[in-house]
Amino acid sequence: MAQKAHPIILRHNNNFFQGCTHWDEPRLYFILYTIQKLIESCCLGTTHYLNTIKVNQYLGLIFIDIDLIHLHFRSKRRLKSRRYKENQIINKKQSWTVVACRLQSAIKLIQKFTKTKKITLRINRIKIYTRSIPKPVRRQMSYFTKSFNHIKYDYARYGMQLMYLIIKNKASVTSLTRFLKQNLCSRQRRKRHYQFLAYVKQGFQALQEYKKIQGLKIQIKGRFTHKAKGRSRIWKYQMGQMPISQLNKTIQAQYEQTQTGYGSVGLKIWICK
Template sequence: MAQKAHPNILRPNCDLYKGSTYWNEPRFYYIISTINKLIESCCLGTTHYLNKITINRHFGFIIIEIDLIHLHFRSKGRFISRRFKENKKKVKKQSWTVVASRLHTAIKLIQKLSGSKKITLKINRLKSYTRSVPKPVRRQLMYFNKGFNRTRYDYARYGMQLIYLLMLKKANALTLSRFLTQNICSRQRRKRHYQFLAFIKQVFKALEPYRKITGLKIQIKGRFTHKAKGRSRSWKHQIGSIPLSQLDKNIQAQYVQTQTAYGSVGIKVWICS
Protein backbone atom coordinates (compact mmCIF):
# COMPACT_ATOMS: atom_id res chain seq x y z
CA MET A 1 0.00 0.00 0.00
CA ALA A 2 1.32 3.46 -0.89
CA GLN A 3 2.56 5.89 1.75
CA LYS A 4 0.36 8.92 2.45
CA ALA A 5 1.69 12.26 1.24
CA HIS A 6 2.25 15.18 3.58
CA PRO A 7 -0.62 17.71 3.27
CA ASN A 8 1.79 20.64 2.88
CA ILE A 9 3.47 18.99 -0.12
CA LEU A 10 0.19 19.00 -2.02
CA ARG A 11 -0.42 22.66 -1.12
CA PRO A 12 2.80 24.55 -2.01
CA ASN A 13 2.54 28.15 -0.80
CA CYS A 14 5.80 29.43 -2.33
CA ASP A 15 8.95 28.11 -3.92
CA LEU A 16 11.90 28.78 -1.64
CA TYR A 17 14.61 28.28 -4.27
CA LYS A 18 14.76 31.02 -6.92
CA GLY A 19 18.34 30.65 -8.06
CA SER A 20 21.54 32.11 -6.67
CA THR A 21 24.98 32.97 -8.00
CA TYR A 22 26.93 31.13 -5.28
CA TRP A 23 24.42 28.56 -3.91
CA ASN A 24 23.21 25.57 -5.87
CA GLU A 25 19.83 24.05 -5.02
CA PRO A 26 20.99 21.26 -2.62
CA ARG A 27 23.25 23.68 -0.72
CA PHE A 28 20.43 26.23 -0.52
CA TYR A 29 17.99 23.80 1.10
CA TYR A 30 20.70 22.58 3.48
CA ILE A 31 21.44 26.14 4.66
CA ILE A 32 17.73 27.02 4.99
CA SER A 33 16.96 23.90 7.06
CA THR A 34 19.99 24.52 9.30
CA ILE A 35 18.91 28.13 9.91
CA ASN A 36 15.43 26.91 10.89
CA LYS A 37 16.88 24.42 13.38
CA LEU A 38 19.19 27.02 14.91
CA ILE A 39 16.41 29.56 15.41
CA GLU A 40 14.09 26.91 16.88
CA SER A 41 16.78 25.71 19.30
CA CYS A 42 17.19 29.29 20.60
CA CYS A 43 13.64 29.14 21.99
CA LEU A 44 13.91 25.73 23.68
CA GLY A 45 13.26 25.71 27.42
CA THR A 46 11.78 29.22 27.41
CA THR A 47 8.32 30.78 27.19
CA HIS A 48 9.11 32.07 23.69
CA TYR A 49 7.63 30.12 20.77
CA LEU A 50 8.71 30.43 17.16
CA ASN A 51 5.60 31.18 15.12
CA LYS A 52 6.98 32.04 11.67
CA ILE A 53 10.34 32.47 9.97
CA THR A 54 11.05 34.17 6.63
CA ILE A 55 14.49 34.05 4.98
CA ASN A 56 15.37 36.41 2.11
CA ARG A 57 18.68 36.97 0.40
CA HIS A 58 20.00 39.79 -1.75
CA PHE A 59 23.47 39.37 -3.30
CA GLY A 60 25.74 38.66 -0.32
CA PHE A 61 23.23 39.64 2.36
CA ILE A 62 20.72 37.46 4.23
CA ILE A 63 17.63 38.95 5.89
CA ILE A 64 15.93 36.73 8.48
CA GLU A 65 12.56 37.81 9.88
CA ILE A 66 11.07 35.79 12.74
CA ASP A 67 7.78 36.09 14.61
CA LEU A 68 7.98 35.10 18.28
CA ILE A 69 5.16 34.59 20.76
CA HIS A 70 6.10 35.55 24.32
CA LEU A 71 3.81 33.98 26.93
CA HIS A 72 3.78 35.30 30.49
CA PHE A 73 3.12 33.37 33.69
CA ARG A 74 2.08 36.43 35.70
CA SER A 75 -0.56 39.01 34.90
CA LYS A 76 0.20 42.32 33.19
CA GLY A 77 -0.93 44.32 36.22
CA ARG A 78 2.08 43.27 38.33
CA PHE A 79 4.59 46.14 38.27
CA ILE A 80 8.28 45.64 38.95
CA SER A 81 10.65 48.60 38.93
CA ARG A 82 13.69 48.76 36.68
CA ARG A 83 16.01 49.07 39.70
CA PHE A 84 14.65 45.80 41.10
CA LYS A 85 15.41 44.04 37.80
CA GLU A 86 18.93 45.50 37.56
CA ASN A 87 19.85 44.49 41.12
CA LYS A 88 18.75 40.89 40.68
CA LYS A 89 21.74 38.56 40.63
CA LYS A 90 20.12 35.66 38.81
CA VAL A 91 18.73 35.80 35.29
CA LYS A 92 15.65 33.70 34.71
CA LYS A 93 16.17 30.75 32.39
CA GLN A 94 12.94 31.56 30.55
CA SER A 95 13.56 35.29 30.11
CA TRP A 96 14.00 37.27 26.90
CA THR A 97 17.66 37.93 27.82
CA VAL A 98 18.48 34.24 27.37
CA VAL A 99 16.73 34.08 23.99
CA ALA A 100 18.46 37.26 22.76
CA SER A 101 21.92 35.96 23.71
CA ARG A 102 21.22 32.67 21.95
CA LEU A 103 20.09 34.48 18.80
CA HIS A 104 23.25 36.60 18.86
CA THR A 105 25.37 33.42 18.90
CA ALA A 106 23.21 31.80 16.21
CA ILE A 107 23.81 34.72 13.82
CA LYS A 108 27.59 34.16 14.01
CA LEU A 109 27.12 30.45 13.23
CA ILE A 110 24.81 31.24 10.30
CA GLN A 111 27.34 33.70 8.89
CA LYS A 112 30.11 31.07 8.98
CA LEU A 113 27.82 28.43 7.47
CA SER A 114 26.49 30.51 4.59
CA GLY A 115 29.63 32.57 3.95
CA SER A 116 27.59 35.76 3.55
CA LYS A 117 28.90 39.27 4.21
CA LYS A 118 26.08 40.50 6.44
CA ILE A 119 23.08 38.96 8.22
CA THR A 120 20.14 41.08 9.35
CA LEU A 121 17.74 39.66 11.94
CA LYS A 122 14.30 41.23 12.37
CA ILE A 123 12.29 40.09 15.38
CA ASN A 124 8.55 40.63 15.80
CA ARG A 125 7.62 39.68 19.35
CA LEU A 126 3.95 39.20 20.26
CA LYS A 127 3.41 39.41 24.02
CA SER A 128 0.50 37.61 25.62
CA TYR A 129 -0.83 37.73 29.17
CA THR A 130 -3.41 35.79 31.13
CA ARG A 131 -5.68 38.84 31.21
CA SER A 132 -5.76 38.85 27.41
CA VAL A 133 -7.85 35.66 27.56
CA PRO A 134 -11.60 36.49 27.80
CA LYS A 135 -13.00 36.62 31.32
CA PRO A 136 -15.66 33.87 30.81
CA VAL A 137 -12.92 31.47 29.72
CA ARG A 138 -10.79 32.30 32.75
CA ARG A 139 -13.76 31.61 35.01
CA GLN A 140 -14.27 28.17 33.49
CA LEU A 141 -10.57 27.34 33.91
CA MET A 142 -10.19 28.95 37.32
CA TYR A 143 -9.43 25.62 39.02
CA PHE A 144 -6.20 25.18 37.03
CA ASN A 145 -4.93 28.68 37.94
CA LYS A 146 -5.29 28.34 41.70
CA GLY A 147 -2.19 28.72 43.85
CA PHE A 148 -2.40 25.21 45.32
CA ASN A 149 -2.46 23.76 41.79
CA ARG A 150 0.49 25.74 40.44
CA THR A 151 2.88 22.80 40.74
CA ARG A 152 0.55 20.25 39.18
CA TYR A 153 -0.81 22.50 36.39
CA ASP A 154 2.28 24.62 35.73
CA TYR A 155 1.31 24.77 32.04
CA ALA A 156 -2.20 26.19 32.59
CA ARG A 157 -1.48 29.92 32.37
CA TYR A 158 0.60 30.00 29.20
CA GLY A 159 -1.33 27.05 27.74
CA MET A 160 -4.62 28.95 27.58
CA GLN A 161 -2.83 32.01 26.19
CA LEU A 162 -1.28 29.98 23.37
CA ILE A 163 -4.50 28.18 22.43
CA TYR A 164 -6.42 31.47 22.48
CA LEU A 165 -3.93 32.95 19.98
CA LEU A 166 -4.29 29.79 17.92
CA MET A 167 -8.06 30.18 17.75
CA LEU A 168 -7.60 33.79 16.59
CA LYS A 169 -5.22 32.71 13.75
CA LYS A 170 -2.23 34.36 15.47
CA ALA A 171 -0.37 31.07 16.02
CA ASN A 172 0.28 28.07 13.80
CA ALA A 173 0.69 24.29 13.98
CA LEU A 174 4.43 24.52 14.72
CA THR A 175 3.79 26.48 17.92
CA LEU A 176 1.10 24.09 19.17
CA SER A 177 3.18 20.98 18.39
CA ARG A 178 6.12 22.38 20.36
CA PHE A 179 3.85 23.14 23.32
CA LEU A 180 2.50 19.56 23.28
CA THR A 181 5.98 18.05 22.89
CA GLN A 182 7.42 20.16 25.70
CA ASN A 183 4.75 19.07 28.19
CA ILE A 184 4.32 15.43 27.19
CA CYS A 185 8.04 14.63 27.45
CA SER A 186 8.35 16.41 30.83
CA ARG A 187 5.43 14.78 32.66
CA GLN A 188 6.37 13.09 35.94
CA ARG A 189 4.40 10.77 38.18
CA ARG A 190 2.87 13.62 40.16
CA LYS A 191 1.89 15.39 36.90
CA ARG A 192 0.14 12.71 34.86
CA HIS A 193 -0.52 12.78 31.15
CA TYR A 194 -4.29 12.33 31.40
CA GLN A 195 -4.51 15.54 33.49
CA PHE A 196 -2.68 17.47 30.77
CA LEU A 197 -4.84 15.99 27.99
CA ALA A 198 -8.02 16.72 29.96
CA PHE A 199 -6.87 20.32 30.35
CA ILE A 200 -6.33 20.62 26.57
CA LYS A 201 -9.89 19.42 25.91
CA GLN A 202 -11.38 21.84 28.43
CA VAL A 203 -9.48 24.81 26.97
CA PHE A 204 -10.68 24.07 23.43
CA LYS A 205 -14.24 23.63 24.71
CA ALA A 206 -14.14 26.94 26.61
CA LEU A 207 -12.66 28.84 23.63
CA GLU A 208 -15.12 27.41 21.08
CA PRO A 209 -17.21 30.67 20.84
CA TYR A 210 -14.05 32.62 19.89
CA ARG A 211 -12.91 30.23 17.15
CA LYS A 212 -11.91 31.83 13.83
CA ILE A 213 -10.21 28.79 12.30
CA THR A 214 -12.16 26.27 10.22
CA GLY A 215 -10.94 23.21 12.10
CA LEU A 216 -8.21 21.62 14.17
CA LYS A 217 -7.17 18.04 14.82
CA ILE A 218 -4.63 16.61 17.28
CA GLN A 219 -3.48 12.99 17.33
CA ILE A 220 -1.08 11.60 19.95
CA LYS A 221 -0.02 7.98 19.72
CA GLY A 222 2.60 6.08 21.67
CA ARG A 223 3.59 4.97 25.15
CA PHE A 224 2.78 7.93 27.37
CA THR A 225 0.85 6.16 30.16
CA HIS A 226 1.81 3.73 32.94
CA LYS A 227 -0.17 0.86 31.41
CA ALA A 228 0.76 -2.76 31.93
CA LYS A 229 3.51 -3.97 29.58
CA GLY A 230 3.92 -0.45 28.23
CA ARG A 231 1.12 -0.71 25.68
CA SER A 232 0.74 2.17 23.27
CA ARG A 233 -2.29 4.41 23.44
CA SER A 234 -3.95 6.69 20.91
CA TRP A 235 -5.55 10.04 21.86
CA LYS A 236 -7.44 12.21 19.38
CA HIS A 237 -9.26 15.51 19.58
CA GLN A 238 -10.89 17.47 16.76
CA ILE A 239 -12.92 20.66 16.44
CA GLY A 240 -14.50 21.82 13.19
CA SER A 241 -13.65 20.12 9.90
CA ILE A 242 -10.32 19.19 8.27
CA PRO A 243 -10.94 18.71 4.49
CA LEU A 244 -7.65 17.01 3.54
CA SER A 245 -9.04 15.93 0.16
CA GLN A 246 -9.69 19.55 -0.95
CA LEU A 247 -6.44 20.98 -2.29
CA ASP A 248 -7.72 24.56 -2.35
CA LYS A 249 -7.98 24.63 1.46
CA ASN A 250 -5.13 26.07 3.51
CA ILE A 251 -4.12 23.28 5.90
CA GLN A 252 -1.06 23.38 8.14
CA ALA A 253 0.35 20.02 9.20
CA GLN A 254 3.09 19.29 11.71
CA TYR A 255 4.48 15.86 12.63
CA VAL A 256 6.89 15.56 15.58
CA GLN A 257 8.20 12.80 17.81
CA THR A 258 9.25 12.88 21.45
CA GLN A 259 10.39 10.51 24.17
CA THR A 260 8.82 9.77 27.54
CA ALA A 261 9.81 7.49 30.41
CA TYR A 262 7.66 4.74 28.84
CA GLY A 263 8.79 5.05 25.19
CA SER A 264 8.43 7.14 22.04
CA VAL A 265 5.34 9.25 21.27
CA GLY A 266 4.25 10.65 17.91
CA ILE A 267 2.30 13.92 17.73
CA LYS A 268 0.38 15.10 14.67
CA VAL A 269 -1.35 18.48 14.37
CA TRP A 270 -3.58 19.69 11.52
CA ILE A 271 -5.01 23.23 11.38
CA CYS A 272 -7.37 24.44 8.64
CA SER A 273 -7.52 28.22 8.47
Protein backbone atom coordinates in the same frame (compact mmCIF):
# COMPACT_ATOMS: atom_id res chain seq x y z
CA MET B 1 -3.94 -0.25 -0.90
CA ALA B 2 -2.14 2.99 -1.71
CA GLN B 3 -0.08 4.80 0.88
CA LYS B 4 -1.47 8.06 2.28
CA ALA B 5 0.28 11.21 1.13
CA HIS B 6 1.21 14.19 3.25
CA PRO B 7 -1.80 16.57 3.46
CA ILE B 8 0.19 19.59 2.23
CA ILE B 9 2.33 17.85 -0.42
CA LEU B 10 -0.01 18.89 -3.28
CA ARG B 11 -1.14 22.22 -1.85
CA HIS B 12 0.17 25.68 -2.59
CA ASN B 13 2.15 26.43 0.54
CA ASN B 14 4.17 29.55 1.36
CA ASN B 15 7.79 28.51 1.74
CA PHE B 16 9.88 30.30 4.33
CA PHE B 17 12.56 31.01 1.68
CA GLN B 18 12.13 33.99 -0.64
CA GLY B 19 14.42 35.40 -3.32
CA CYS B 20 17.14 34.15 -5.65
CA THR B 21 20.28 32.36 -4.53
CA HIS B 22 23.56 31.05 -5.83
CA TRP B 23 23.30 27.89 -3.70
CA ASP B 24 22.50 24.60 -5.35
CA GLU B 25 19.32 22.79 -4.29
CA PRO B 26 20.76 20.29 -1.75
CA ARG B 27 22.84 22.98 -0.05
CA LEU B 28 19.85 25.34 -0.04
CA TYR B 29 17.69 22.88 1.92
CA PHE B 30 20.51 22.16 4.36
CA ILE B 31 21.12 25.86 5.05
CA LEU B 32 17.42 26.61 5.50
CA TYR B 33 16.96 23.66 7.86
CA THR B 34 20.05 24.65 9.89
CA ILE B 35 18.91 28.28 10.19
CA GLN B 36 15.48 27.22 11.38
CA LYS B 37 16.87 24.80 13.98
CA LEU B 38 19.33 27.41 15.28
CA ILE B 39 16.56 29.97 15.76
CA GLU B 40 14.35 27.36 17.46
CA SER B 41 17.15 26.35 19.83
CA CYS B 42 17.53 29.98 20.93
CA CYS B 43 13.96 29.88 22.33
CA LEU B 44 14.30 26.62 24.29
CA GLY B 45 13.76 26.94 28.02
CA THR B 46 12.32 30.45 27.71
CA THR B 47 8.88 32.04 27.47
CA HIS B 48 9.31 32.72 23.73
CA TYR B 49 7.99 30.50 20.93
CA LEU B 50 9.09 30.66 17.29
CA ASN B 51 5.96 31.25 15.22
CA THR B 52 7.12 31.89 11.64
CA ILE B 53 10.44 32.39 9.88
CA LYS B 54 11.31 33.75 6.40
CA VAL B 55 14.77 33.77 4.83
CA ASN B 56 15.76 36.00 1.90
CA GLN B 57 19.21 35.87 0.27
CA TYR B 58 20.40 38.42 -2.29
CA LEU B 59 23.93 39.42 -3.44
CA GLY B 60 25.78 37.91 -0.53
CA LEU B 61 23.33 39.25 2.05
CA ILE B 62 20.85 37.24 4.13
CA PHE B 63 17.66 38.72 5.57
CA ILE B 64 15.87 36.69 8.24
CA ASP B 65 12.40 37.71 9.42
CA ILE B 66 11.06 35.86 12.47
CA ASP B 67 7.88 36.17 14.52
CA LEU B 68 8.21 35.32 18.22
CA ILE B 69 5.32 34.71 20.60
CA HIS B 70 6.03 35.98 24.11
CA LEU B 71 3.93 34.10 26.68
CA HIS B 72 3.74 34.96 30.36
CA PHE B 73 4.02 32.24 33.00
CA ARG B 74 3.12 34.35 36.02
CA SER B 75 0.45 36.93 36.74
CA LYS B 76 1.56 40.53 37.26
CA ARG B 77 -1.07 41.01 39.95
CA ARG B 78 0.51 38.34 42.13
CA LEU B 79 2.00 39.62 45.37
CA LYS B 80 5.77 39.33 45.42
CA SER B 81 7.36 38.34 48.67
CA ARG B 82 10.75 39.44 49.95
CA ARG B 83 12.28 36.05 49.19
CA TYR B 84 10.98 36.19 45.62
CA LYS B 85 12.59 39.59 45.10
CA GLU B 86 15.90 38.33 46.47
CA ASN B 87 15.91 35.39 44.03
CA GLN B 88 15.02 37.39 40.91
CA ILE B 89 18.27 36.29 39.26
CA ILE B 90 16.93 32.73 39.03
CA ASN B 91 13.66 33.87 37.45
CA LYS B 92 15.43 35.94 34.80
CA LYS B 93 16.62 32.81 32.97
CA GLN B 94 13.45 32.90 30.88
CA SER B 95 13.64 36.59 29.97
CA TRP B 96 14.02 38.29 26.59
CA THR B 97 17.67 39.17 27.34
CA VAL B 98 18.63 35.48 27.22
CA VAL B 99 16.90 35.03 23.85
CA ALA B 100 18.59 38.13 22.42
CA CYS B 101 22.06 36.92 23.49
CA ARG B 102 21.41 33.51 21.95
CA LEU B 103 20.21 35.06 18.69
CA GLN B 104 23.37 37.16 18.48
CA SER B 105 25.51 34.02 18.81
CA ALA B 106 23.34 32.20 16.25
CA ILE B 107 23.87 35.00 13.71
CA LYS B 108 27.65 34.58 13.99
CA LEU B 109 27.33 30.84 13.38
CA ILE B 110 25.07 31.39 10.36
CA GLN B 111 27.55 33.89 8.95
CA LYS B 112 30.39 31.37 9.25
CA PHE B 113 28.84 28.33 7.61
CA THR B 114 27.05 30.32 4.84
CA LYS B 115 30.13 32.52 4.17
CA THR B 116 28.09 35.70 3.74
CA LYS B 117 29.16 39.28 4.38
CA LYS B 118 26.14 40.56 6.28
CA ILE B 119 23.09 39.05 8.01
CA THR B 120 20.08 41.13 8.97
CA LEU B 121 17.66 39.76 11.55
CA ARG B 122 14.23 41.33 11.96
CA ILE B 123 12.23 40.27 15.00
CA ASN B 124 8.52 40.78 15.56
CA ARG B 125 7.41 39.92 19.10
CA ILE B 126 3.75 39.12 19.76
CA LYS B 127 2.96 39.63 23.44
CA ILE B 128 -0.11 38.12 25.08
CA TYR B 129 -1.35 38.14 28.65
CA THR B 130 -3.88 36.04 30.51
CA ARG B 131 -6.17 39.04 30.99
CA SER B 132 -6.55 39.31 27.19
CA ILE B 133 -8.44 35.99 27.18
CA PRO B 134 -12.24 36.38 27.49
CA LYS B 135 -13.63 36.21 31.02
CA PRO B 136 -15.96 33.21 30.45
CA VAL B 137 -12.98 31.13 29.34
CA ARG B 138 -10.92 32.14 32.36
CA ARG B 139 -13.78 31.14 34.63
CA GLN B 140 -14.01 27.69 33.07
CA MET B 141 -10.24 27.19 33.37
CA SER B 142 -9.91 28.79 36.80
CA TYR B 143 -9.26 25.46 38.55
CA PHE B 144 -5.98 24.94 36.65
CA THR B 145 -4.70 28.48 37.34
CA LYS B 146 -5.31 28.47 41.11
CA SER B 147 -2.35 29.17 43.36
CA PHE B 148 -2.53 25.76 45.05
CA ASN B 149 -2.32 24.08 41.60
CA HIS B 150 0.65 26.12 40.38
CA ILE B 151 3.14 23.24 40.80
CA LYS B 152 0.80 20.56 39.47
CA TYR B 153 -0.42 22.54 36.44
CA ASP B 154 2.51 24.86 35.80
CA TYR B 155 1.66 24.91 32.08
CA ALA B 156 -1.92 26.16 32.62
CA ARG B 157 -1.42 29.92 32.32
CA TYR B 158 0.84 30.11 29.24
CA GLY B 159 -0.90 27.14 27.59
CA MET B 160 -4.21 28.99 27.69
CA GLN B 161 -2.57 32.01 26.08
CA LEU B 162 -1.13 29.89 23.25
CA MET B 163 -4.43 28.10 22.60
CA TYR B 164 -6.17 31.47 22.36
CA LEU B 165 -3.69 32.60 19.68
CA ILE B 166 -4.24 29.35 17.77
CA ILE B 167 -8.01 29.85 17.85
CA LYS B 168 -7.65 33.48 16.73
CA ASN B 169 -5.42 32.43 13.79
CA LYS B 170 -2.44 34.39 15.13
CA ALA B 171 -0.11 31.44 15.79
CA SER B 172 1.16 28.64 13.57
CA VAL B 173 1.16 24.89 14.02
CA THR B 174 4.86 24.98 15.01
CA SER B 175 4.13 26.71 18.32
CA LEU B 176 1.39 24.26 19.26
CA THR B 177 3.63 21.30 18.40
CA ARG B 178 6.41 22.57 20.65
CA PHE B 179 3.96 23.14 23.52
CA LEU B 180 2.59 19.59 23.29
CA LYS B 181 6.01 18.05 22.80
CA GLN B 182 7.71 19.69 25.77
CA ASN B 183 4.89 18.68 28.13
CA LEU B 184 4.55 15.11 26.87
CA CYS B 185 8.24 14.25 26.99
CA SER B 186 8.46 15.18 30.68
CA ARG B 187 9.07 12.22 33.01
CA GLN B 188 8.20 14.08 36.20
CA ARG B 189 5.32 12.76 38.22
CA ARG B 190 3.62 16.12 38.58
CA LYS B 191 3.12 16.32 34.82
CA ARG B 192 0.81 13.35 34.33
CA HIS B 193 -0.11 12.83 30.70
CA TYR B 194 -3.82 12.18 31.13
CA GLN B 195 -4.23 15.34 33.23
CA PHE B 196 -2.40 17.39 30.60
CA LEU B 197 -4.52 15.99 27.75
CA ALA B 198 -7.72 16.67 29.72
CA TYR B 199 -6.52 20.28 30.19
CA VAL B 200 -5.88 20.67 26.44
CA LYS B 201 -9.32 19.29 25.56
CA GLN B 202 -11.12 21.49 28.07
CA GLY B 203 -9.20 24.55 26.93
CA PHE B 204 -10.11 24.17 23.25
CA GLN B 205 -13.74 23.41 24.14
CA ALA B 206 -13.94 26.61 26.18
CA LEU B 207 -12.45 28.65 23.32
CA GLN B 208 -14.56 27.05 20.58
CA GLU B 209 -17.06 29.89 20.25
CA TYR B 210 -14.24 32.42 19.63
CA LYS B 211 -12.53 30.48 16.83
CA LYS B 212 -11.54 32.13 13.56
CA ILE B 213 -10.10 28.97 12.00
CA GLN B 214 -12.07 26.38 10.11
CA GLY B 215 -10.80 23.33 11.95
CA LEU B 216 -8.18 21.80 14.24
CA LYS B 217 -7.16 18.17 14.65
CA ILE B 218 -4.65 16.64 17.08
CA GLN B 219 -3.60 12.99 17.13
CA ILE B 220 -1.18 11.53 19.68
CA LYS B 221 -0.18 7.90 19.39
CA GLY B 222 2.39 5.98 21.39
CA ARG B 223 3.37 4.96 24.88
CA PHE B 224 2.57 7.89 27.12
CA THR B 225 0.57 6.13 29.85
CA HIS B 226 1.37 3.51 32.48
CA LYS B 227 -0.56 0.71 30.79
CA ALA B 228 0.43 -2.92 31.26
CA LYS B 229 3.04 -4.38 28.91
CA GLY B 230 3.81 -0.95 27.48
CA ARG B 231 0.79 -0.84 25.19
CA SER B 232 0.38 2.18 22.99
CA ARG B 233 -2.58 4.51 23.19
CA ILE B 234 -4.26 6.81 20.67
CA TRP B 235 -5.64 10.17 21.76
CA LYS B 236 -7.55 12.30 19.24
CA TYR B 237 -9.27 15.66 19.36
CA GLN B 238 -10.96 17.48 16.51
CA MET B 239 -12.70 20.84 16.43
CA GLY B 240 -14.55 22.04 13.36
CA GLN B 241 -13.95 20.65 9.89
CA MET B 242 -10.74 19.23 8.48
CA PRO B 243 -11.14 18.86 4.67
CA ILE B 244 -7.84 17.15 3.92
CA SER B 245 -9.10 15.87 0.54
CA GLN B 246 -9.86 19.41 -0.74
CA LEU B 247 -6.76 20.94 -2.32
CA ASN B 248 -8.12 24.50 -2.34
CA LYS B 249 -8.06 24.68 1.47
CA THR B 250 -5.08 26.08 3.37
CA ILE B 251 -3.96 23.43 5.86
CA GLN B 252 -0.89 23.53 8.08
CA ALA B 253 0.35 20.12 9.17
CA GLN B 254 3.31 18.99 11.24
CA TYR B 255 4.50 15.57 12.37
CA GLU B 256 6.86 15.18 15.33
CA GLN B 257 8.20 12.34 17.45
CA THR B 258 9.29 12.51 21.08
CA GLN B 259 10.28 10.20 23.92
CA THR B 260 8.48 9.70 27.22
CA GLY B 261 9.29 7.62 30.27
CA TYR B 262 7.27 4.75 28.78
CA GLY B 263 8.45 4.86 25.14
CA SER B 264 8.16 6.84 21.92
CA VAL B 265 5.18 9.04 21.02
CA GLY B 266 4.15 10.46 17.64
CA LEU B 267 2.40 13.83 17.29
CA LYS B 268 0.26 14.82 14.31
CA ILE B 269 -1.38 18.24 14.18
CA TRP B 270 -3.50 19.82 11.42
CA ILE B 271 -4.86 23.37 11.34
CA CYS B 272 -7.24 24.48 8.58
CA LYS B 273 -7.24 28.27 8.19
